[in-house]
Amino acid sequence: MRRARRVALLMLLLPALAQAQAAADSPGNLAAQVNAQIVLRQVNNNVAMMADGLGAGFLPGDLPAACEPATRAAVASMSTALVRFMQETFNDPAYQRGFEQLLGSAWSAQQLQAFLDRSGDEELGVLNAEVMSAPGLQAAQDAHMARLTQAADSMMDADPGLQKALAEVNSAQQHCDAARMEPEAGT
16 A cells, blocks of 8 residues: 555656756756856856956065065955955846856757766866857857946945955055155165
8 A cells, every 4th residue: 555655656756857857957957057167167267367467466576574464465355355246246147147048049958968068077268168159158248248347447446345455455555665665764
């Protein structure tokens, strides 16, 4: 009797399981996975590298020893805040949903699955370039970046975490400027 109930329950659940698997393999779901695992990962890596480069530009070569640790800490904090700000700004959910729709229409479910299958084995930049080679994808991403660049100043001014980090860098730079002046004051 119990076995018959289990079999009956299993028979009821099989269509639901099949639907769940079909939904997981849908072009929309696969496009969201490709976006998260390949495209956004590459964008976020690029943002982190760019922020590190910008942060290095804030470190003058002639830092007095007295202010070097504080300046390096402030620049590291600013780089972290800048990465967070840029990633949060680029990863706008409305844009990402639209981009995923473009991915789903540019590539078949089989092609999207092939990208995902290769994502653990291939260099991310190469795979991302292949994903982005479909007509319209790079143009959509470039247009999004252009809109963000255009609005960046006002958005940065409104971000309290980034403003705090920039203020810390300015304070550290002022401390360094004062440390540079000290030997001159004694002459």
